[in-house]
Amino acid sequence: MKLVSIESVSKYFNRSRKDPFGKAAVSDFSLDVEEDERVVLLGPSGCGKTTLLRMVAGFLPPDEGRIVIDGNLVAEYGRTLRQPEERNLGMVFQDLALWPHLSVRGNIELGMKAHGISVHDRVLRIREILELVDMADYAHARPSELSGGQQQRVALARALSLRPKLLLMDEPLSSLDVELNIRLRREIMRLQKALGFSLLYITHDLQEALDMGTRVVIMRQGRIDQVGRENEVRQYFKRLALDANEET
Amino acid sequence: MTQRTVLTAVFLFIIGIGVFPIVTMFVASFVTNGSLSLQSYQGLLSSSREWVLLAHSFALAFLVSVSTTVVGVPLGILFGRTDLPLRRFFTVAFTIPLLIPTYITAVGWADFLGADGFLANTGSAAVAQVAYNLLFNLPGCVFVLFSDFLPIVILLTITSLRSVNPRLEEAGKLVATWSGVLRRVTIPLIVPGISLGTILVFLLTIGEFSVPNFLRYHVFTLESFVQFSAFYNFGTATAAVVPLTLLTFIILLAEWMFLRERFHQVQATSDKTGLPPMELGKFKIWLFVLVALLCFTVMVLPLLVLIVRSFSVSVYAAAIAVAWDSLLRSLLYAVVGASLLAVIGFFMGYLIHQKAMPFWRTADTLTIFLFALPSTVIGLGLISMWNRPWTNFIYGTFAMIILGYLAKYTALTSRITATTLTLIPNSMEEAGQVAGLPWTRRIGSIVMPMAWKGILVSWLVAYIFCLRDLEITMIVYPPGYETLPVRITTLMANSPAELIAALCVLMVCATVLPAVVLWMFFTFNTRARNRETR
Numbered sequence: 130m131k132l133v134s135i136e137s138v139s140k141y142f143n144r145s146r147k148d149p150f151g152k153a154a155v156s157d158f159s160l161d162v163e164e165d166e167r168v169v170l171l172g173p174s175g176c177g178k179t180t181l182l183r184m185v186a187g188f189l190p191p192d193e194g195r196i197v198i199d200g201n202l203v204a205e206y207g208r209t210l211r212q213p214e215e216r217n218l219g220m221v222f223q224d225l226a227l228w229p230h231l232s233v234r235g236n237i238e239l240g241m242k243a244h245g246i247s248v249h250d251r252v253l254r255i256r257e258i259l260e261l262v263d264m265a266d267y268a269h270a271r272p273s274e275l276s277g278g279q280q281q282r283v284a285l286a287r288a289l290s291l292r293p294k295l296l297l298m299d300e301p302l303s304s305l306d307v308e309l310n311i312r313l314r315r316e317i318m319r320l321q322k323a324l325g326f327s328l329l330y331i332t333h334d335l336q337e338a339l340d341m342g343t344r345v346v347i348m349r350q351g352r353i354d355q356v357g358r359e360n361e362v363r364q365y366f367k368r369l370a371l372d373a374n375e376e377t
Numbered sequence: 378m379t380q381r382t383v384l385t386a387v388f389l390f391i392i393g394i395g396v397f398p399i400v401t402m403f404v405a406s407f408v409t410n411g412s413l414s415l416q417s418y419q420g421l422l423s424s425s426r427e428w429v430l431l432a433h434s435f436a437l438a439f440l441v442s443v444s445t446t447v448v449g450v451p452l453g454i455l456f457g458r459t460d461l462p463l464r465r466f467f468t469v470a471f472t473i474p475l476l477i478p479t480y481i482t483a484v485g486w487a488d489f490l491g492a493d494g495f496l497a498n499t500g501s502a503a504v505a506q507v508a509y510n511l512l513f514n515l516p517g518c519v520f521v522l523f524s525d526f527l528p529i530v531i532l533l534t535i536t537s538l539r540s541v542n543p544r545l546e547e548a549g550k551l552v553a554t555w556s557g558v559l560r561r562v563t564i565p566l567i568v569p570g571i572s573l574g575t576i577l578v579f580l581l582t583i584g585e586f587s588v589p590n591f592l593r594y595h596v597f598t599l600e601s602f603v604q605f606s607a608f609y610n611f612g613t614a615t616a617a618v619v620p621l622t623l624l625t626f627i628i629l630l631a632e633w634m635f636l637r638e639r640f641h642q643v644q645a646t647s648d649k650t651g652l653p654p655m656e657l658g659k660f661k662i663w664l665f666v667l668v669a670l671l672c673f674t675v676m677v678l679p680l681l682v683l684i685v686r687s688f689s690v691s692v693y694a695a696a697i698a699v700a701w702d703s704l705l706r707s708l709l710y711a712v713v714g715a716s717l718l719a720v721i722g723f724f725m726g727y728l729i730h731q732k733a734m735p736f737w738r739t740a741d742t743l744t745i746f747l748f749a750l751p752s753t754v755i756g757l758g759l760i761s762m763w764n765r766p767w768t769n770f771i772y773g774t775f776a777m778i779i780l781g782y783l784a785k786y787t788a789l790t791s792r793i794t795a796t797t798l799t800l801i802p803n804s805m806e807e808a809g810q811v812a813g814l815p816w817t818r819r820i821g822s823i824v825m826p827m828a829w830k831g832i833l834v835s836w837l838v839a840y841i842f843c844l845r846d847l848e849i850t851m852i853v854y855p856p857g858y859e860t861l862p863v864r865i866t867t868l869m870a871n872s873p874a875e876l877i878a879a880l881c882v883l884m885v886c887a888t889v890l891p892a893v894v895l896w897m898f899f900t901f902n903t904r905a906r907n908r909e910t911r
Contacts, residue, residue, distance in 0.1 A: 188807055214813040226804035230826045239822055240812025291813065 132295060132327045133162035138194035140180050154180040156351040167321060167328040169342030177351035178331045182297050185329060186220055187213035199294055218295040219288030225280055227272040233283050234268040237290045244291060254290060261320060262286045278309045289324060298330045314340050380816040384733055387724040388740050395747045395784040398758030405761045406615035417612035434583055434597040441522045442579040445530045450571055453534025455664065460654045462665050470672050475528040476888050478845040478862050480587040481881045483521045485679025486512055488686050488874055518594045522582055524675040530574040537570025555655040576632050580625055584751030587847050601753045618754040625749050633742060687879035696879035703864040707844055708887060710775055710860060714782035715840035721783060722790020722835050729791060730798040748788035755784050756852030775858045781849035786842050790835040797831025837895050844888050
């Protein structure tokens, strides 16, 4: 069943009277994400991946097209109809965005308080989610006292603490070393299976994309260049390499 | 409460206390005896005296802005980019005049070079006479305001240097020496910051009247004050501030058109890992001596003279007896003003940083315009707006002084907040939004706790500027509400020099003390954090 539907979405920057269309960051982009699916957006820097993710999250309205999440129209044609906090999604940012003045527990608890979850339930859910990401012993630590991998787990725990149906991840592992990167990929997939959320994941790393995605969307200049599973993606890159060889 | 409601309300509040009074004043200046008239302007334009005063103002502002730039930029570079010994100490020492009212430096120099000063009592009469003639004229005014406003150029140069992307300098260093990099890369990049400093000094000098008044050099700003306070000729006083308002507007418009975007581009880096400081080599000791001498002459000497002059328990007892109530009022108004400015400045800074509403640029320009506007304009504007029978609950109380502070100094707190917020990634607030926090909760639980140091600094800066304010308070204070700077000014004419010196020292202590407390707090806090991390 469809969870997210992105329909002919475009986003332009630097628009002015002289140049009414400006620069198209995302152009006529359409994609559906099914329930429990892991979709990876793969592409070089500046191809519009983050802009697209920010539109799904609700930080930017699309200039054209519409976005539907869980059956609700959340944005269309320059209008944000549902704010990020009303979209029932979680997000792990590229810089993780852990609030440095709060403990691990505080980072997770703030959103729960805003949702009116009782103290008793909060304690239970924080313990549960920290155990899931193997961080139960660090509930009182500040983010600055944790390693990169531990911070990553806390960001994941915070994003999942409200049990969202959709998790957005914007190159969350890009700053980690290869070994930790691979270990965390496994953990994210384990959590996704355990908790049953859909994942929209951004990366520019081909291997990471193939590992993480049940479907990979290759983006170029704001458009979809290819959508497929592992074999189709590999074929696509082979074809690209051959074309490049012929040109040279 | 939504973001839109709060930010719009704060913006409208600034318009209400800053723009409305000025518009009301201009409208009033075209009315004589209840009918439309240009009488006030005709009188002003036909008088040759006004043109002379305008020329005086221009000459003073030009000389002060040029001299502060010529001396301040090299000092800023020395403190910000070289291995000059004690450069941090010098930076703090040169900043002190910015913390104290401008006329205190003038009083210090008058005690040193005046008719009854140290030089007249100890040196040759002829030399003392020459020094006296120079001090109580244009050169004296230029020198005193130079020492008062020099920190502005130094600090803006240092800030601009810190904002330059270190990678650009490193790229230059691969092919040139440090001096070549400074000349061809660094200085061209910080030109917008330097120009901003020069413009700010020019505008502040144009609006200044306490120092020219004390040193008996007649300038245009003084004219509107005299017309208002001595002759109560409100129409002519208002007409006299029109040229200054227009001038401020034109200069800021030019700054906005040519420099603002470039300055913002330079600010766009927070990378602190740069090249090691430039080595001064054999020039180090000579430059150190030169800077130390300048520091002593410009910064230490006038304060030292005041301390020596007032060095007696009985003098301080007399000073406290005379001005205790004014001191308490000053502290109270400064605390109230600074607290409101910190709150309003926070929301204005947030609006500017986040570009949260379509009018963010207007809000930014408006606060800077009000800051650069001569205080007499704001003061007269507030009087023309609130001096009505049904608004006496404001006009007859210290709320007038607070409104003046808010109109004049919001630019300081909003700019400090905006700069602080650039250091907090947007994703921090976005993460709160995704987690379901409403805007007020995000501000209270995420943004404010992360920006608390910047908010505290903005409070302190606002406190200092409110406490040292003379020009606005002098015009708007109701009877019985005079502050310490006003009391000192009114006592100057017929009180012993020792008493005035003691009052000035008390004023300096009241201003500098919170800054020292805050600095100690920050130092201990940082050390405790470092110990915790270890």
